[in-house]
Amino acid sequence: xxxxxxxxxxxxxxxxxxxxxxxxxxxxxxxxxxxxxxxxxxxxxxxxxxxxxxxxxxxxxxxxxxxxxxxxxxxxxxxxxxxxxxxxxxxxxxxxxxxxxxxxxxxxxxxxxxxxxxxxxxxxxxxxxxxxxxxxxxxxxxxxxxxxxxxxxxxxxxxxxxxxxxxxxxxxxxxxxxxxxxxxxxxxxxxxxxxxxxxxxxxxxxxxxxxxxxxxxxxxxxxxxxxxx
Amino acid sequence: xxxxxxxxxxxxxxxxxxxxxxxxxxxxxxxxxxxxxxxxxxxxxxxxxxxxxxxxxxxxxxxxxxxxxxxxxxxxxxxxxxxxxxxxxxxxxxxxxxxxxxxxxxxxxxxxxxxxxxxxxxxxxxxxxxxxxxxxxxxxxxxxxxxxxxxxxxxxxxxxxxxxxxxxxxxxxxxxxxxxxxxxxxxxxxxxxxxxxxxxxxxxxxxxxxxxxxxxxxxxxxxxxxxxx
Numbered sequence: 001x002x003x004x005x006x007x008x009x010x011x012x013x014x015x016x017x018x019x020x021x022x023x024x025x026x027x028x029x030x031x032x033x034x035x036x037x038x039x040x041x042x043x044x045x046x047x048x049x050x051x052x053x054x055x056x057x058x059x060x061x062x063x064x065x066x067x068x069x070x071x072x073x074x075x076x077x078x079x080x081x082x083x084x085x086x087x088x089x090x091x092x093x094x095x096x097x098x099x100x101x102x103x104x105x106x107x108x109x110x111x112x113x114x115x116x117x118x119x120x121x122x123x124x125x126x127x128x129x130x131x132x133x134x135x136x137x138x139x140x141x142x143x144x145x146x147x148x149x150x151x152x153x154x155x156x157x158x159x160x161x162x163x164x165x166x167x168x169x170x171x172x173x174x175x176x177x178x179x180x181x182x183x184x185x186x187x188x189x190x191x192x193x194x195x196x197x198x199x200x201x202x203x204x205x206x207x208x209x210x211x212x213x214x215x216x217x218x219x220x221x222x223x224x225x226x227x228x229x
Numbered sequence: 230x231x232x233x234x235x236x237x238x239x240x241x242x243x244x245x246x247x248x249x250x251x252x253x254x255x256x257x258x259x260x261x262x263x264x265x266x267x268x269x270x271x272x273x274x275x276x277x278x279x280x281x282x283x284x285x286x287x288x289x290x291x292x293x294x295x296x297x298x299x300x301x302x303x304x305x306x307x308x309x310x311x312x313x314x315x316x317x318x319x320x321x322x323x324x325x326x327x328x329x330x331x332x333x334x335x336x337x338x339x340x341x342x343x344x345x346x347x348x349x350x351x352x353x354x355x356x357x358x359x360x361x362x363x364x365x366x367x368x369x370x371x372x373x374x375x376x377x378x379x380x381x382x383x384x385x386x387x388x389x390x391x392x393x394x395x396x397x398x399x400x401x402x403x404x405x406x407x408x409x410x411x412x413x414x415x416x417x418x419x420x421x422x423x424x425x426x427x428x429x430x431x432x433x434x435x436x437x438x439x440x441x442x443x444x445x446x447x448x449x450x451x452x453x454x455x456x457x458x
Binding site for chain 1: 365383426
């Protein structure tokens, strides 16, 4: 069995309003519901564990029912950092699980095909992450001076899902300081164990919605997707 | 005297329509005009050289007149690559120039303050570029496998303007293969000469408009700027 852990425990409200960003609406539906639907529709995932801010866990079951999210098995209260929230999701996973797919709740545009490809790559190679090309020129800096220009062809932006054999991810988290704010993805923890993480090429549409401009782009992406269907 | 070279010779029409992207409109005004206005309003710049696709050079003077672009001194036909276009702009610069500010024509949201800060940093240190923080986790990859996670704090995205002492930039271009498509910014050429390039922290609003989604973000940024004024 393959399980998705959706990390949506962020309490950031910097977009204004008093709702955390994962509950803001895109085309009339909360961002987190768009995200959950992508996993609901993906045959490579059998179960979903959702990590939410503690005050939101109780009310979410009714929302899940309304949107017919049948794979959603548990709603877990999050921690103080993203890593602590993922760890709490991980502690709720049943032992018969093969692959864990960790995904950001505010990345609603991941496709079923992208999830499947990443899960399959992890089944074959233990660890795999979805990535996108880097379009900017990236400089390494030191003391306010450019140290060097990084060769763009060998760089990738790390997206989610990031998929791992359950035992591997559990081992990686055992050795992690989950309160370290510099811990930005699961892959980094697994890399530290010396495990090879396979990269899967994904779309740059799979954006993380973190500010007002992202929300505007999100609406544009949705409109474009609709005009195709 | 300080001169801006605005590189707007791209012929890309992948956003649809038959107009290159620098001529598409944001709030009813071509992107390139928004860009030129930022430099027109900046006291640190005395003259502007605009590099356009060859077929567009003749018609542009009337547009420049209409928008009262008084600093625009020359309109130069571009080359086959961005670097070749900048080189053509450079060949049109008069010898009394102190600082050259090279800017992407499709970055209309640069502010007068950002231009000034970058020019001043180049006056003090020979070479300076505007940059923004990297928000994604960046991986270095090798043969489809993650080689390492780059420490995000020491990375910057290279924006424009990039400002240099005229003689320095001319020397850098003398040694450059301007047809190399991997040449993505002027700074890389100057770095090769062993010169220290100072970084100036800029806003992530200073986006490069290269696709339809960017255009939507652009409209959102403009609306936000207006709601502030």
